[in-house]
Structure formats: structure tokens, C-alpha cells
Amino acid sequence: MDGDALAKARALEERMRTRARRGEDAAPTIGPAEDGGQNDTDSGRTATTVAVRRKSARMLSDERHRQLDFFTADFVDVPQKNDRHSMEHPLFSLKKRPDTTIRVYEHNNVEITITPSVLGLATIWDKDLLIYATSQLVQGINEGRTDVTNRTVRFTAYDYFVSTNRGTSGAEYESLERTLERLKGTQIKTNIATGGERRKRGFGMIEDWEIVERGRDGRMVAVEITLSKWLYNAVQALEVLTINKQYFRLTGGLEKRLYELARKHCGNQACWAVSEEILFKKSGSTGTLREFRRLVKEIVQADCLPDYRAAYDAKARRVIFYTRDMRRLTAAALKTVGSS
Missing domain, CATH: 1.10.10 (Arc Repressor Mutant, subunit A)
Structure with a gap:
């Protein structure tokens, strides 16, 4: 191998290593621009060049569509789904003013204790957010989405407001943050089975929440909520009922x-x-x-x-x-x- 060919081969190998470190997809090929005009059939093709080619063929390309760790709620005008357990039993306050009373409910071997935070019990209006998330997840299941395996649901505040017949003023954005706080703060202890699993367990109505993005005016844009395992099990088992969208007008x-x-x-x-x-x-x-x-x-x-x-x-x-x-x-x- 002459000095020029060896230098070109080493330069090519170094460029490939640099590209691999940067995470670029395409494996380089040797063409006229990189081998000084010699093609694969040229007698001048060297053993070093062949080794470089074989190495590039075995390199993995970048993963373009990484499995996300949240479900994206991006369906428009889907059937509204409500979990049938919270339809059967009284888990939410019917008053808008804060209710900090601990509630105990027993009926037909069902036991429920609901403990509010200092902000009060989650209200039946707060429940609209859970209906929205449930509806999106069920639609994802019906369409074979792979991200429905995540209990964390990401959505835009605007889409939620429109879907549940709310306004889109600044007051609604502030109200949503209070809804998130009440849903996380309200603790439930029950023996109601979901997804065929009956355990006496305690949980928040949502496990966690986070405002992922805020607009230039400071309003939340994207929001993430992590559903409780209890509710998520009910969704996965399709223990839900379709409700009339006019429900949100009540x-x-x-x-x-x-x-x-x-x-x-x-x-x-x-x-x-x-x-x-x-x-x-x-x-x-x-x-x-x-x-x-x-x-x-x-x-x-x-x-x-x-x-x-x-x-x-x-x-x-x-x-x-x-x-x-x-x-x-x-x-x-x-x-x-x-x-x-």
C-alpha cells in the first residue's frame, strides 16, 4: 500500500469514529470523493479499506423512535369513558367549597375511607380530568397504541379544557393547578377490586403531577399526571362505561x-x-x-x-x-x- 492510500484509509476510519461518537445515522461509503477516484472493483482497493467497510456494515444506526415513558393524549373528540367503580361509589365531593371532612363509606362489603388534604377533598368537577385521561387511554388501547403501557399521561391544558366544555381563560389554568393538587392530596383506602385484583390499599387519586411546559405568558401548556395503579388497572381491564358528552355541561x-x-x-x-x-x-x-x-x-x-x-x-x-x-x-x- 502506498503512503497516500494508507493515509486516506486512516482518515476515513477516523471520520467514522467521530461520526459514531456524534450519533449520526448514516454509515459512510467509499466513493470517488473519499477514495481518490478508485471504486470497489479497482485493483487499488486495499485490505484496510475492506476492513473499514465491514466494520461500518455492523454498526447500529441510531434509534429514531425511542419508547417514551409517558402516554401522549392527542386524540380529538373521542368517546368519553368513566370508570365504573367511581360511578358506583361516592369518592368525590359534590361541593365546590373546600371539604376537609374524612368520609367513611360501607355498602355491600365495600369499604372506603376518603381522607382530604388541607385543600379539601377532590370534587366531582376535578374528576373530569380523570375522565379525560381515562378516555384517552381507552382510545389508545382500542387503536393498539404501544404507549398505553404507561400510567403517566401527557396532555395539553387547552385540549383538556375543550374536551370537558371549559373556558380557556387564565382563571381556568389556575383552576387546573388546584385540581391537580386536590387529586394528589386526596387519599383513598378501599378494598374495591380493579382489574380482577382485590387488595385493601391506600392511594392518591393521582400519584403525581408535573407542569412540563409553560407558555410565554406563564400559563401551563403541557401537563403530566401519573394515575394511581388502582385506576390504571380498571382502565387496562376496560372496566369503564361510555358517558354522554353533555355530562360536562351539567x-x-x-x-x-x-x-x-x-x-x-x-x-x-x-x-x-x-x-x-x-x-x-x-x-x-x-x-x-x-x-x-x-x-x-x-x-x-x-x-x-x-x-x-x-x-x-x-x-x-x-x-x-x-x-x-x-x-x-x-x-x-x-x-x-x-x-x-
Whole structure:
């Protein structure tokens, strides 16, 4: 090998090492620009050049799409999903003012203790954030996304506001930060099984949260929340129900809660009748039964629940929820008449 060829081979090898250190994808090839005009068939190709070529062929290219350690919530206008366990049992405050009372709930072998932080219990309006995250994850599962294996969900504040019928003013951004604090601060201890796993465990409604980016005006842009294992197990097992998007337009806490209960218990049935005492207990209302009865009558009169109507039976002291779908209602009535 003459001196020039050896120098060129060494220079090429050094360039390759430099590129590998910098993490560049492309393995260099030897062409006219790098070998002084000699091609692979030239008799001047040297053993050193061949060795360099073989080494480059075995080098790994950079990983272009690294598996992220969070799920990106980027679906638009997806079906809204609510976990059926929190629809069944009262985990959230129905009041917007801070509630720092420890709650204990027991029903049909289910035990729940809910302990607020100094900021108060997470509210049923705070729960909208969990519904949003659950809906995004379920859509990801349905579409075969690989990042649904992460409990951490990254989303933009604006997308969340739009999806849950909120405004986009500065006040909403401040409210979201308080929501995150209440969801993390509220601790739940329960024996409710999710994903087929029953353990008595304590957890926050979210495990952690972080504002990842802020805009030039200081408002949060991207947010990350890590769901509790309890909720994530329910999502992975698809222990969820689709809810009407009009749910987010309900302004009262009790209205939102009654819709959840009607959706959970009616299911595919045309109606659901429940005593006012049981409904009072399941609602999580902290007022008196008499006050609860008055509010329920007002909601019945307003006829504002999506998908369902309600009637109050004063004689039997019960509430009947029934579907707005007249075909289902008529079919159920005919079935009842036929079986009598």
C-alpha cells in the first residue's frame, strides 16, 4: 500500500469514529470523493479499506423512535369513558367549597375511607380530568397504541379544557393547578377490586403531577399526571362505561352524580328504581335527607340529565330513572305486560 492510500484509509476510519461518537445515522461509503477516484472493483482497493467497510456494515444506526415513558393524549373528540367503580361509589365531593371532612363509606362489603388534604377533598368537577385521561387511554388501547403501557399521561391544558366544555381563560389554568393538587392530596383506602385484583390499599387519586411546559405568558401548556395503579388497572381491564358528552355541561354537583348513578345502574335496562335512602347514601351528599329530597325533586322538575329522565315516587319514597330512548322504553313496557 502506498503512503497516500494508507493515509486516506486512516482518515476515513477516523471520520467514522467521530461520526459514531456524534450519533449520526448514516454509515459512510467509499466513493470517488473519499477514495481518490478508485471504486470497489479497482485493483487499488486495499485490505484496510475492506476492513473499514465491514466494520461500518455492523454498526447500529441510531434509534429514531425511542419508547417514551409517558402516554401522549392527542386524540380529538373521542368517546368519553368513566370508570365504573367511581360511578358506583361516592369518592368525590359534590361541593365546590373546600371539604376537609374524612368520609367513611360501607355498602355491600365495600369499604372506603376518603381522607382530604388541607385543600379539601377532590370534587366531582376535578374528576373530569380523570375522565379525560381515562378516555384517552381507552382510545389508545382500542387503536393498539404501544404507549398505553404507561400510567403517566401527557396532555395539553387547552385540549383538556375543550374536551370537558371549559373556558380557556387564565382563571381556568389556575383552576387546573388546584385540581391537580386536590387529586394528589386526596387519599383513598378501599378494598374495591380493579382489574380482577382485590387488595385493601391506600392511594392518591393521582400519584403525581408535573407542569412540563409553560407558555410565554406563564400559563401551563403541557401537563403530566401519573394515575394511581388502582385506576390504571380498571382502565387496562376496560372496566369503564361510555358517558354522554353533555355530562360536562351539567353545572351542579348532585346533577353530575345522579347522572353517573343512572348510567351505571340502568346500563342496558330501560329504568332503575332506587329508594331515596340508598340513593342518598350512594350520592355522597353531606346534607340532610330532607334537603337531599328537595334537591332531587328540583332536578326531576328541571329534566336536565342527559340520556335519562327521573321521577319521584312520594308514596314509596323512591326515585325512578328511565331512558329517554322511547323504543327501549316501549319494548321494556311490552315485555313487562307480556310476562304479567
